[in-house]
Amino acid sequence: MKLLVLDGNSILNRAFYGIKLLSTKSGEFTNGIYGFLTMLKKLLEETEPEGVAAAFDMRAPTFRHKQYAGYKANRKGMPEELAQQLPVLQQLLRDLGCHVVTCEGWEADDILGTLSAACEKEGHQCLIATGDRDSLQLVSGSTSVRLATTKFGQPQVTLYDEGKIMEEYGVTPRQMIDLKAIQGDASDCIPGVAGIGPKGAGELIQKYGSIQYLYDHLEELDIKPAMRKKLEASRDNAFLSYDLGTIRRDAPIDTTLAHYQKGAGDPQKAAAAMVKLELFSLLEKFGLDGIPAPQQEAEKAAGEALPVNRLPDGAAMLPRLEDEGAAYFLCQWDKEGALLEMDFCHKGELWAVQPDEAFLRAFFQNGRIGKFTHDVKPLHRLALQLQTQIENVRMDTALAGYLLNPSASGYDVPRLCAEYRVVLPELEEEALCCAAGMPGLCQSLSKAIDENGQRELLENIEIPLSFVLAQMEHIGFYVDRDSIEAYGREMERQVQELHDSIIEQVGYDFNINSPKQLGEALFEKLGLPHGKKTKTGWSTNVDVLNDLRWQAPVVEEILRYRTVSKLKSTYCDGLLKVIGPDGRIHSSFNQTETRTGRISSTEPNLQNIPVRTPIGRELRKFFAAEKGVLVDADYSQIELRVLAHVANDSAMQEDFREGRDIHTATAARVFGMPPELVTGEMRSRAKAVNFGIVYGIGAFSLSKDIGVSRKEAEDYINEYLRGFAGVDAYMKRVAEEAREQGYVETMFGRRRYLPELKSSNFNMRAFGERVARNMPIQGAAADIIKIAMIRVSKRLMQEGLQARMILQVHDELIVECPESEQEQVKKLLREEMEQAVNLAVPLVAEACAGKTWYDAKG
Structure with a gap:
């Protein structure tokens, strides 16, 4: 018989922490279950066992806790998100025909050890699957260990037999206990010998075989005095650690191996549970159909x-x-x-x-x-x-x-x-x-x-929009291939110049694109200030480099090198690959990608053409009208207008109705001064607060955005909320409603479920609250632009115009038309966008025209 024995808690923990927090829309967490069952399926396929047993710890103290009060004393309680998954997983395993084994007063490791001993005694194979290396001591001619990990959400398994342990550690499986006795185990609070780590422990056991031999001959062995002193001082701890680290093989459990044969279970119950947990990909993997x-x-x-x-x-x-x-x-x-x-x-x-x-x-x-x-x-x-x-x-x-x-x-x-x-x-x-x-x-x-209550959202927005998006994909966006190629050559020249300059300033040749080599050049060769070093080297992300840009001229050039290289590879080279035979780029628009309802663009992502830097804006010059002009219209501050409407904030509504500059008006309220005295810096900070409120920004992030202390940023936010009492009340109300309902929705009925609000983790709950506040605003803005797209498309056809909409980028619509239709199209865009919905404040759209996208942006 081939028996697969799973270290249940270990694999579940690895899955839970190795996979981002997943949940059903009703708030049941599932990432641990998903990861565990994915690992189980992989193990079943690779090993094809006749029997399966999953061993789990119980809450009661074990004999090790009674032997040593400090055992695992640093372990925090299981987070609620994981704890609620444990009984669900155990029942699922039973329904899948696996056997769940627990034993009060004993650990899952001891169950593994006892079943492996039973297999050895009866001449059967034992395949242990665990996320911990403790079980490596159980490896023998009939017992192997598969070390299970989760990497990037995917199960990984490393097989350990006697040869693999000797190759990696230089000891036999049983000597793994001696290693642990000396080096200890901080995760389990096993003390070991103070001052001797893995390397020293390995050398001692490889040379002398065991701690028993080591201590029996301590005075006569060729050991450095300092190490002998450490060993002598921790003699009691070493033998205590040996006992604590030894997996027992006599747990009082059923050792009749025939009882662990994989059974039929209850496939219908398993399928129903997976459906309830929304683990639909696992239904197929386990051959279940999910029908009661x-x-x-x-x-x-x-x-x-x-x-x-x-x-x-x-x-x-x-x-x-x-x-x-x-x-x-x-x-x-x-x-x-x-x-x-x-x-x-x-x-x-x-x-x-x-x-x-x-x-x-x-x-x-x-x-x-x-x-x-x-x-x-x-x-x-x-x-x-x-x-x-x-x-x-x-x-x-x-x-x-x-x-x-x-x-x-x-x-x-x-x-x-x-x-x-x-x-x-x-x-x-x-x-x-x-x-x-x-x-x-x-x-x-x-x-x-x-x-x-989503019938109108489906039938009047999403289904009609699918035609509009298909039309945009079908028509495509004309691009100037020759100019892109020429721009790419110029980018290549700049990349090479920057490369040569960076190498010259550093003083030796290295791969600028390698974070490890770049970190060595900046922080070791040039001696620039740095953060903490990790296994992969110094961090050289954009935030780190931005903080260093005034420290040395080469940093500015490295940032520019990255920008130019990305533009060259992603946009110049990338766009040339996707130009169709008709000279146009036919991007794909996805309606089901984002959680807020925004449309996304792929192959290529035309919504992501950079606009914040002059070098990025140049790319828009290559997108043009093949014949005629482009008319570009976008909403003015649509999300803030939606906020004024949904929050029913009288002050903000008054500012918009009176046609005031919203950021200047906000600064006047926050700083308590007449609008005419608001400076450019004040307006800029008010703008950051305005948009920060929409995106649920906190004081810490705002302080970084506007370059002030956290206290000042917090004061700005508080003053803002005092000036806009309706917004303040809305923010509190919508978060509370989300906690009660489990979701938020836009004024059009688009929902987003927020299981994060039930999390025991503060950061996760805070994230859920931010989403609760901003999703109804962002989602409504997305709905409004969709309504506008449908109206614009219909009217262009109704009026018999040659003009056709070719692109949508967030709050911006682009129409290609003959020059003779330019003014008519500008008027049509403004009318249909501004009349898309009735808000408590006016919607404002501005339209410009030009031969290229760059020109049409005005």
């Missing part, structure tokens, strides 16, 4: 009975769909984005259609057929390529899933079906399985959307 047993039995038969029909074109499908008035379907795409197949679930049957252009046009344009699908944006792009549009999109399950749980790791159909308990039939083709689940999934999501 009664529902599964009832629905599975129907699912298996679904016949599959294959059609070479869609001609026969269209009348069926029109008769039903609804189409539940999924699309299959190849790697290049070409449509391969459309899979429909229609009246209890599956239809796999090879769509031709005639069917696609007819299907897209048929407004009598409601379209229920998943991720409709690529289909909108296809329709645009066919010079048509999709009518009557009723449901996009990806967008609905995102609105219901914006913090989820993904929104694919199998995951959503698991989350909303929708059965998928057993079919060989996954795409057909998913298509079969679409009617049930749409129904479940629709019900949840209504329960959350």
